Structures are given as C-alpha cells and as structure tokens.
Amino acid sequence: MKTKIKLILASLLVGLSLFAINSQPAHAADEWGARKVFTTPKATRGTWYYKEHKKIKKLVVKAHTLDTYKLYKPLTGKKAVKEADKIFDIKSTKKRMRDFKEINATLREATLFTAHGYKGFMATGWLADGGVYYVSMKKMRHGRKVKVLRIGTGAKDWEDFYAYKSKKLAK
Template sequence: MDQTYTQYTGETNLTTANGTVYPTEFKTATVDGQPAELIWDPKGTQKAGYAVVALYNYNKNTGGSITYAFTIKDGTPIVLVNETNTTSNNWTQTKNNDLKENFANIYNGRPTTTVGSANEKTATNDAHSDGRNGYITTPVAMRGTWYAKSYGKMSKLEVSEHEIVYTSEGEKPAKTILYRPGNGRKFDTDIAVQEARQEWGAASEVTKNDLNYINVRGWYQTAGTGTFYAAHTELIDGKQIPVVVVGSGAGAWTDTVYYQTEALAEQQAEVKYDDLIYQ
C-alpha cells in the first residue's frame, strides 16, 4: 500500500503522529467502542484480554496514523487496527484478509503466503537492506495496455500498479518493477546478483514540461537519465483521448506516444502534438 511502518520492539515507546504513546495508552484502549484490556506480551502468554505480540505504526504524510496490533485473545489470533486523525484509542478488527490469514498462519505454524504473482515474491514495500524503499505507484490513468507504432514496428506497454512491461514486435517482454531507491542501494558488482535483480527499476516521480512523469532508471545504472512515463490526453478526431507519453534525455523529450488500441496507434503513428516537446 506504499506505506512504511515502524515496529515497536519493547525498548522505546512507539509514538504516533497524533501523540498517542504505546504501549502506555493500551490502558485506555477500547475495541469497537467497548473497554478492552490490551497488554504488551510478545510471548503471548497473557490469559486475559488481548495479548499484543507485535505492534506496527505508520504516520501518514497528510497527518494521522495507522497502527496495527497483532494480538492473541482466548487462543485466537486477531489483528486489530487503529486508523485515526485524532487521539482516538479505539481499535477494530482489520478487514485486510492478507494480514488476518498470514498472522493466523504464523500463529499455527504454517507457511505465510506471498501476495502477487510468482515473479513478485521478492518484492517488498518496506525499507530493505538491499536498497529498496517501497514501490512507486503508477497513476490509475496510466494503467492498462497501450500500443505505439514507430519505425514500422508495433510495441506494447502493460502498466500495472507497480510494474511496467514493454514488448516490441518480435521480441521478448521486458518487465520493470518500480522500486523507490533508498540509502542502502548499492551498485553490486556480482554478476549473479545483477542478473537476479535485472527487473528492478530505480523509480522516482518528477515534473517536466508540465507533465507528471515516473522516471525509471536501471537499478545499477550510473549514467543517463533513464525513461520517463506520463499519463496524458490528446485531442484526436475531436475527442480528448487518454495516452501514455514516453520520453528520454535531460528534457524528458517525447520519444513515443502510446494509445489504447493498435488501430489508433497505426492511425497516429506519424503525428506529433503541439503540446509535447520533441528532441
């Protein structure tokens, strides 16, 4: 969900953006509006109330916080959440099925399951020692399958929430996972490591030429500006039509415009638009 959480380790109090301090304020907690006994108990041996065995908090950039308490009550694993923009200390059971199912798997000694496709099993949305610091999320307007015709070849972009797959006619697809690089990103010289991470992209959000782009460079790229992707619209046959603009170079100069159908890509193959900047 493009959120980075802080874990309570039992050593330093966990303070939310609203000023709520845990575990101190467990004493005044309610669950579904009713008084409840929440107790920090990482071994889960507490018999009464909710034994809190793990606690994580995310402070939103816009204010407020989301706090998850992984608890055991009467021998049942329960994930509680407190999402608030105030100092409310009321908890409810999470509706996030992935959290509920995987916490139950941990409690019962079963393997956890990975969300997403098999190719995403090494993906993370947390700050990680290998330098990944969560995902860049594509705008909804950019998602879908797009086509472009240039130099006599049809190419295709498949854009999902955190990935872009590029396929040129007659070639194999090339997938890029859009990671936000963190301070721990290293330019590893081990060839095997580089091959294992060849689908990782170092992505960022930039604004150029009045367009909001996602800029993507190779994870080990040390020179060059990478590729720029932006959701946009153009007036075609009297209608505003969604497109994806792809650019490169220092000015994010437009290289290719992608359309929602192959027919439109064929029709507009030689068109250049006045509101886009070409090299």
C-alpha cells in the same frame, strides 16, 4: 468416510502449500536494498500500444509494475552507496554479471515528476542513472483529442514516441 479422507488430504495440501510459499528464497529486490514499493500515477496505468519498427508493441503499467518490472522508490545517500558497493565488491566477474542480470530482469527504481502540467514517472535501472519517462496527457490523433502516454528519455525528458489506448490509434 471418503469425504473425511478427502477433507484431511485437502487440508494437508493447503498447509504444505503455505509452508512452501513461506520458505522461498528472498527476492532480488530485498537482497539489493529495495524496500519501498513505488506507486504509479493513476493516469499512467493501463494497457498502452505503440509502433516500433513497423510493429505494434504493448506496454502494461499497473499500480506497482511496468510490464514485468517491479517498481521501487530509489535509495538515497549512504544506503545507495552501500548497495552499489555491494555489487562492485563481488570478486567473481561471473557472479557479478549474474547478479546484474538478475537485478535488471526484475527491478526498476521510479520517481514522480511533472511535465507540461501532467503527472508522470521516470523508471531507471536499479541504482542507475538516466531512464525512461512516462507521462499521460492529451494529444490530437486522427482529428480528435485522445489520451496518450508520452514516452521519453534523456536528461530533459525528450519525447521519443507516444503510446495509445488502442492498437488502432497506434497504427
């Protein structure tokens, strides 16, 4: 008898959980036109370490995310204008700033590109210009050739720094 009651309660709990998951509000991505998920090149994926201000920092690239940011293919043409206009048509400065903050905390648009014969991607703010370039390549470090993630910014992918597969290499 106790087993039947536990089974019924467990079934109800699972059912309620599924209902709660399906009734969550729409994610910011959908609200701002992001529909097509971007896939990063396999060579750029993994956990990378780099040195910034004398501290070792970590960067995680997964198939569809860059650290905590979900990556989407950019909108083009009229779709991009429509979504940008949606943001600027918000009358309340407070609401507009809240929406900008939400968008920038969760989304990035990304595109593929090739640098020096290596595949990589560029990630920018949603509906924004400029961005950061990520390219996996080989580089000499401590007398041996190692895999690195070259990170750059600017209109011509200027190199800013390299990230490595281990903290030891990043030092």
